[in-house]
Amino acid sequence: MTAPDPRSAALETEVQQLLGDAVANGITPSAVCSVVLHGQPLRTISAGPATAGTYFDLASVTKVFTAVTALSLVDGGALALDEPICTWLPGFRSGHGNSGKSAVTLRHLLTHTSGLPAVWPGWRSALATGTAYNRQDLLADLLSMELTAVPGTHFDYSCVGFNTVMALAEHVTGRPWAGLVSERVLEKLSNGGCPSGLVELTGRPDPALCAPTEFQPEYGRGLIQGIVHDESAWSLGGLSGNAGLFGTAPSLAAFGEDLLAGLPGILSPTMAAEMWQDQLPLVLGDNADSGGPGYGHGLGLRIGQESWMGAHPGARGHNGFTGTSLLVDREAGIAAALLTNRVHPSRTLSDVTAMRHAVADVVYAAA
Template sequence: MAALPELHAGLQRLLDSAVADGITPSAVCAVAVDGERLPVITAGDGVRFGPDGVELPEGQRTAADAGTYYDLASVTKVFTAVTALALVDGGVLALDSPVPVPVGRSGVTLRHLLTHTSGLPGIWEGWRAPLAAGAGFDRGALLADLLALEPVHPLGTRFEYSCAGFNTIMVLAEQATGRPWPELVAEHVLSRLAPDAALTFVPDPGRSAATEYQPGHGRGMVRGTVHDEAAWSLGGASGNAGLFGTAPALLDFGEALRSGLPGMLSPTTADAMWTDQLPAVLGASLPTSGAEYGHGLGLRIGQAAWMGSPTARGHNGFTGTSLLVDRDAGISIALLSNRVHPRRELSDVQPVRLAVSRAVYSALS
């Protein structure tokens, strides 16, 4: 379309400004409009601070480019949802039967977990005690602690965004298949994309953007390993976080998602990801459920703070990442940044996400 060069220039200005204003050390954006891809937009340094947390001289920094791997953080949850739903399509998991592990109370289903309506708390911090004791992480013991979490709301009455719930999905999948989580994600999602798709739980640290300086956890400057502490304690690959990817590779996934995930999910299941589940799941509790936006099976719907349209679907991540897809408008946007480098209190990248989304929608109109 004729507006694409102007859109590309506008997005470049937005990312350059975000870096210059100190919102994030770097950002990379990949956009597709009706299947036509813009050249990848890059700005800033994927590594600006050294192993000791001190800012590097300009000549020692690592510039971000289209091949830079970013910690996708909670964008991983979309891959988790697709993996779990592929197991539903295959008859291995059930969407609406009570899950066969103790999760707070009986009656919790996979649909509850995928829509954040299980009543489980937002986060699980079982990793803190062994870290403080210097005892090392025992994955089995940590998962047992995770599954023992007490609910904070009655089942199916409130929307409570829950990383703990998505890690529970991982446990369900592992127990049902007897296979490790990274294998399942690779088989059901990653292998169905382009053969060289740069999406992985184990990126090359030398090609990865750095995230946070965490000397208090004995990690130093985190680079090439997952930033999220819960995922880190569970071995780096989990249901709530752990995937790394480049912007073009995440865009590949976004385009597959926009097209209905052919070869991954049945049309009916793929459509359920796209369809708001909250009215049916929450029922009479919906008006007081705390749900400020819709939610499909793993996808946020029309989140006004950054999506820019009620027809958009997608997910964002704590490290500064996001994926937006819109079937009606024909667009996919992968925006990656490392706004937590060198510390998580650095900035709020949400206005940048919103500005990028609005720029793309404006170009279409």
């Protein structure tokens, strides 16, 4: 019988303390952390009224899955990284102030260098009119947004850009986005196309199994549970390019392992490598210092974002507004999912950045 690794036992103890303190101090009502070290899953740690089986709104961690879906279309020849997206998407139209849109590529969108603004207010305008949401009208409004910078000259984190990826993918395939994500990524994971045999990532979870997020009576939503928190994604029907995926901590950590393995059966080695490599020097060129974010960015993956990943240059991953994050590192052999619902009952109450940083440091120390 193999003796337990004392480093793993110490890691579990330290993570339990960090999560327990966060709940006790009102940083988040609940938190769950799953870690895989060098291919070995550790015991899932939880605090507050959540367990390893609790589904959390992953928020912008969804963007990693959006990138994988889009890159699978590149692999299949339906899209290209460096061709203007208006080649396929006539609705991405030019107009007054929009002449630069003809240069926007999929690589720009996946690296937040397209020049599109950070957020889209169209969902709010539609709500204010009191009319029912029409998804096609809302997408047309989103695709008509003017640029705020010349493509390829500035990094501006953009949910608009990732919802544009969604619209592009739907247009070239004729398939609804949720179906594309499921068919090209999620079903292949759960069917054994990747090592994890992943089963617990979905755009339509059982609300009874979900951690609640915000209380929003002002939008007629009441307590949000099992429905996407992000208002843009909500108005666009749920699972969208920028948000809307739900998952458990073990399932997200297992997906992190699949990322480390290169997503075999889903992406070619070339596309998997593009996710991992810092694209900003290539895209921004001489603007990389003045126009960059201060950290690297692959196609869908943030690189070395020290504020929450810690001072670990090999770190990759993504975080989400609701209090979620995925951290992976090939050289260190790390895949770690930290899920919280820090926006419950209000988004104004807490910041989990320090907890993310502390958990990352503890995981790296054990690895």
